[in-house]
Amino acid sequence: MSSQNPPGVFVKELPHGVHVITGASTSVAAFLGYTKSPANDGPDATSAPFSDAERAVPQKIGSWQEFAARYSTAGIAKELADATDLSTIHTLQRCLPLAEAVHGFFANGGGTCYVVGFTSPQSAVAPEDLKGNAEARTGLAGLETVPEVSMVAVPGLWDMTADASSEKEVPAPDHAAGLSMMAEVVRHCTERRNRLAILDPPPGQTPAQVAAFADTLASPDSDDAAFTTLYYPWITVPGVDAVERTVPPCGHVAGVWARTDAERGVFKAPANQNLRGALKIETVLTDDQHGELNSKGVNCLRVFPDRGLLVWGARTRSTTRDWRYLNVRRLVSYLSDSIRQSSTWAVFEPNDERLRATLRHSVASFLTDQWRQGALVGRTPDEAFYVICDDTNNTPETMEDGKVICDIGVAPVRPAEFVHFTITQIAGQSGSTT
Incomplete structure (x- = not known):
């Protein structure tokens, strides 16, 4: 069938397949x-x-x-x-x-x-x-x-x-x-x-x-x-x-x-x-x-x-x-709520490695953003959190039950509630004259 469009440049938007986790409400x-x-x-x-x-x-x-x-x-x-x-x-x-x-x-x-x-x-x-x-x-x-x-x-x-x-x-x-x-x-x-x-x-x-x-x-x-x-x-x-x-x-x-x-x-x-x-x-x-x-x-x-x-x-x-x-x-509630609300797309998807890889990528990307903002402790993302969603925690038994399991651990920042200072007085040195 011939195109009905006139000569010109046309843009077609295609879904990229990446599922982004957005932050839930906290305020x-x-x-x-x-x-x-x-x-x-x-x-x-x-x-x-x-x-x-x-x-x-x-x-x-x-x-x-x-x-x-x-x-x-x-x-x-x-x-x-x-x-x-x-x-x-x-x-x-x-x-x-x-x-x-x-x-x-x-x-x-x-x-x-x-x-x-x-x-x-x-x-x-x-x-x-x-x-x-x-x-x-x-x-x-x-x-x-x-x-x-x-x-x-x-x-x-x-x-x-x-x-x-x-x-x-x-x-x-x-x-x-x-x-x-x-x-x-x-x-x-x-x-x-x-x-x-x-x-x-x-x-x-x-x-x-x-x-x-x-x-x-x-x-x-x-x-x-x-x-x-x-x-x-x-x-x-x-x-x-x-x-x-x-x-x-x-x-x-x-x-x-x-x-x-x-x-x-x-x-x-x-x-x-x-x-x-x-x-x-x-x-x-x-x-x-x-x-x-x-x-x-x-x-x-x-x-x-x-x-x-x-x-x-x-x-x-x-x-x-x-x-x-x-x-x-509040931070853990926020992370949990954000991941839960933004992962509903996974319900009824084929329970295979592609689904688990997509979940790992989405959650890891979200937590990396939180680490960069200063919400998590660690010199690297690996020290700040972990995301496990693979064959180790998704067994044939859990898959038969229709479950996909994603284990997440984070290291949240804690406040400096008590700040201690040690003040030392240094006695003055007597000057020498020549």
Whole structure:
């Protein structure tokens, strides 16, 4: 058949057959908390507040302005300013920790987050409700459909442990209920294995009380502890309604994680970083107090002369050598998630040496790029990682089961948490004269 093309130069693109592994998301946060429906709708469909049904499922938010419009922040602030009934005031105030956390996330460098709301701020939330329902996409179960989430926080968790009060004094949080809800958050992260929980101790705790509280969490040598982080103390912020308040730091910390990922990479410990949007911390720590908390896996916020308020800790709650450091746990989750997501092409392919060679090449190329960026330790790629996908681990038995096995080992960079200097004073030599 004759060509129908006119004379000229034509380009035909052909697939090269190389499967490239792309990095998975590491900087998307998920926040769960109280939210209240507005009295009036917004001016247009794109900025109109979400309905109660929409608020109960994960909603993607790309900026603070979008959150403020969709979750009626200005309306809540106005209602709170006009309210005189104590029950109404306390109910409205319970919606603000979520707003402060989202604002802190974007102020510190966050780019995208998901919000899951609980639309009855006057009532306590049971651990089962926080766990949610997968079919209805509520609570933590709703986040199972959002694979890009890499950090989970519940900024109003301690408010959720009790009903709103009509008394002048806000009821004390129920520590047992709070621990149960924290356990649900950690269980969700551990099962998903691509996200970490950012937890906050109860409000108004002294350093000694926080140290004791840390001991009540999951055992430090358990798998759950590797997916758990705890930050202290709470911070004072200007307030999204221009009223200063003390809030948990989880939203601001999530923003610092995202900022560090963007500036340096997920392998860099998200510490020694300024906490933007915070006026002061609830408790100023001494070095001795910080040392005790650090040994228990509590990441502290510190104030240093001429440097301001800094995140000064990068540990998980784990005491095991492999998962003690936050950036190591996040790096391994990132590598695992990236390889898994980018290797789905191999499903249903002929299970032969060509498939195994392609997998080896794809994974080795990806890990070599990570080594060049400084994520892995070693003078050469061979010292930084290994990839085994051949006849040694793919036996006839595994092939009959329809499996292809790729064993991967990496040597992640660990932070220089303690830097020691030895200072020697050299006595001056007496000069000689002639």
